Amino acid sequence: MPRSLIAFITALALHAGMAAPVYAQGRPVPYPLPEAPVVLETINARINVSVVAEGIPRPFGFAVLPDGDILVTDRYTPALRVIRDDMLDPEPLQGLPAIRTGFHSGLLDVEAHPDYTNNQLIYLTYHTALETDGEYAITLGRARYDGSDTLADFEQLFIGTPMTISGGSRMVFAPDGKLFVTVGGAMDRRPLAQDLARLEGKVLRLNADGSIPADNPFVGQADVHPAIYSYGHRDQYAVAIHPETGELFHAELGPLGGDKLNVIKAGGNYGWPLYGYGSYNDGEPMEKLPREGFESALLIWQPGIVPSGLMFYSGDAFPQWQGNLFAGSIQRGRLPGSGGLERLVFNENMWELQRETLVTELHQRIRDVAQGPDGFIYLLTEEDNGAVLKLQPAQ
Template identity: 45%
Template structure:
């Protein structure tokens, strides 16, 4: 056995509600050498953005360039029936999730960049459809961000359902940090909440207020590309890209302001300051932040018995540093970090499948299953 050094990061809350980060070094025991291996499920996919697992053991994979792939018994089929999708910068065909009651209703939810509406370019849209044979049918758009813009930045696009069956999704600030995230009359820089058929819930926090996008659930976000329901609390957890530093994990709460760009642990890519404030009254501090940034993407809680040492941990992909990060949680706080699958490539998504195994999607490589040794 050998000692693997981990960084223990404990979030402490002071009397005024601010968050501060205390770093100490701890160790975790692990056997010599690797404790897992990867098995290729589907190789040669350029930008596999999202994954969903069907009851028959097959898999749906979105390819950002505009293809929805059905992977069954090692065979790959392109699924027709998608709406018109704009591929621009970071955007294209993005996330895919199944309705919690998929086996009875068959609904599949997708995020994509839609050109519909006024102006050139596009913006993030959410749709649902059913799979009939190997084709999408009954497609309907549930929400479309506006206005269209030719900016290729910050589409957000992750989707999740909470334990009550509400649909949540993210739209990034679209590169307009000074216009969108803090303005409730504008799409962008927000988390949204809908009924599964696209209706706006009557108890959404801004319902009934004039001049406000009433699907908004929380605001002040930059570019959330990780979203998952906590398996015990049922709350929606997200992570979002910071600029240069300040990637964040947040727990989404109704009507809350998460501060971007008025508060941040990050700085401009040029090295100049965005703001001198990391916390402020009325703005939610992050549960955890990565500084320097890891460029997080994809997010999954491990509940499976397949990986005893990972159970109850949070897994997050790193685009920037090409690894999977395991975050150890204790009493709702991040207490340790570990790098897994170092050098695997730009890890875009991570999901725990119904079979209990964890799958990752890697840009330029494809889909891989993680198997314990």
Template identity: 40%
Template sequence: MKLVTSLLLTALSLGNSALAATTLTSEKAIISIEKVADGLSHPWGMSVMPDGNLLVTERSGNLRIISPAGQISEPIKGLPDIRVYGQGGLLDVQLDPDFASNQWIYFSFSEPLNNGKESSTAVARAKLNGDSLSDLEVIFRANPKIESPYHFGSRLVFDRQGNLFITLGDRGSRRQDAQTLDTHHGKVVRIRKDGEIPKDNPYINQEGALNEIWSLGHRNMQGAALNPQTGELWTHEHGPQGGDEINIARATKNYGWPLITYGEEYGGGKIGTTSQDGLEQPLYHWVPSIAPSGMLFYTGKQFDAWQGDLFVGSLKFSQLVRLELDGDKVTHEERMDIGQRVRDVEQGQDGVLYLLTDQPNGELLKLTPARK
């Protein structure tokens, strides 16, 4: 696989990795920010491969491999039909935990109904063979499909048992669906790698409930990560106007949307209350909204002072947000100005941080300690 990938990248375009890096002084580190590659069309998700290359999605419908030196592959062939509109398109991507031996990748996308305007979040898996995919199968389809360009959610995270968590938005116009168990809107769901339902899912035997559901009452989760200390799934979601949240997504828990929120209607107007019995309070929230996207627990050795910190990208303020934790509590927040909308954050094998910027000419950035 490494040889095939190397040959694939050799013949393809080269990003602007030769440009001079910029330096950012943060609270606990002096950071060098290097542009690895540019020319990406609204890049959305990425996953680090065993050979150090990155598998990167473009919301416009392309899947590419980018080398640490900035070589960008041509689009990988073999993707399914994707409805690219509004916030929909090709979204997150994850490698199988056993990718090195089985070559399976998993990706989320907005899947059209009969090539029409209705769509929903779907997840497919396929084997990555050089410049193409094989053995493609859709393993999850959110129901129902509706005509809406909003709130696909779509982050993918494997748990320690090898099950796959999928975050799903409320689709914008169907916010009340987040409180029902007969749709996937506004839910975290959990499936097996082949699309089957784990036997210990919480609603597996409940009449009227979709068996994939793990938690409910979410608005639009565009960040998710497994806490390396506890193995629990942490998520964040967009609030409406204010009220972005960080939650620990626990089985059967109801996170309240749209009954409780710290946000308000766009342009003003109350939505529910801020608390209600039986509904979970966020672990942390932002007012005003930062428009969060991407989430990472830092475990690398490049930045010793960041060990165990939680990183979140900010679309609205073009920042990387660093959160210090004490168990399940956020004790400090630092915002680092990147100057571009940060869509995703990932840790390289050597402990560097990679960022994707959400724009028509999107970039892959690399953060390392600045040389003294």
């Protein structure tokens, strides 16, 4: 549907007092992206929000590289797209392996190596089809991106256990060079996330070459996959490393409310599907944490926001936000058009002081968030017309 028509339908709905988005053939019509930069007011900043590039259907992850190029995963095509000089290349990068696509599966996250400037290495998570019909596995791959149109030296580093229900995946490098990878697929009430022989609902810890660190918490234990670092997770689309402590922060989706922010401990069990803070999808309340032997959340979102993407801000463009934690939000309370960007402020004890939701005026599903080399904040929207947005101080 043309953007001009979407804008017209939305305007009619608002004029008539209807709650947008309006619906066409039973599906919500997404809000159009702004045609020009928009200035928005926050508690302590005026921000200019602009569209860097658009036209990526349902993207999932992105990486803003040191030279300013932006790599974006096109989940279902599947394809890896590149934005150069604020222009989306119409042709995807070549050199990807065969990727299994389907419900919540496909090409997922992309992450640059901490020494990318020197080694040009990027990492991808995706699903690989297995020989058994209907089964596939989370996979970690690595390649070199030198700015050309083709990835070089692609290699599969790690492949997980068979699965039949998939979810998203996120990656982040720790200060010691280890790579944390989240694995979804434990969305329903089956105890997959509690099964230590499987990888659904787990956080993995790997070496940069895909091998398993010898000091992982379950190495050497019978019937336990040695890559597992923590377990008892549902869908988990957000990870970040605290810039001072080096701790792994992690956002997780509750089924119906009770989304949570965790600080991940080695070997920790975070409860799903036994305990949580919200309700199951049928409305039945969950038995609540804390419980002995299970890790409690640092904070929860009630109603849920579907957190996706996580970042500690450290740039100079917004000095008043240094050290703040930002989380993307797909929607609040399962309401279409209610996505935004969460800003969380903590004190030195990591006690929450302030929580603010930004850019809700755009009514976009915010799938990922990143800080660019220019100190600006970049957002990835997950829509049929997915886009990269840029947040910078307004003049």
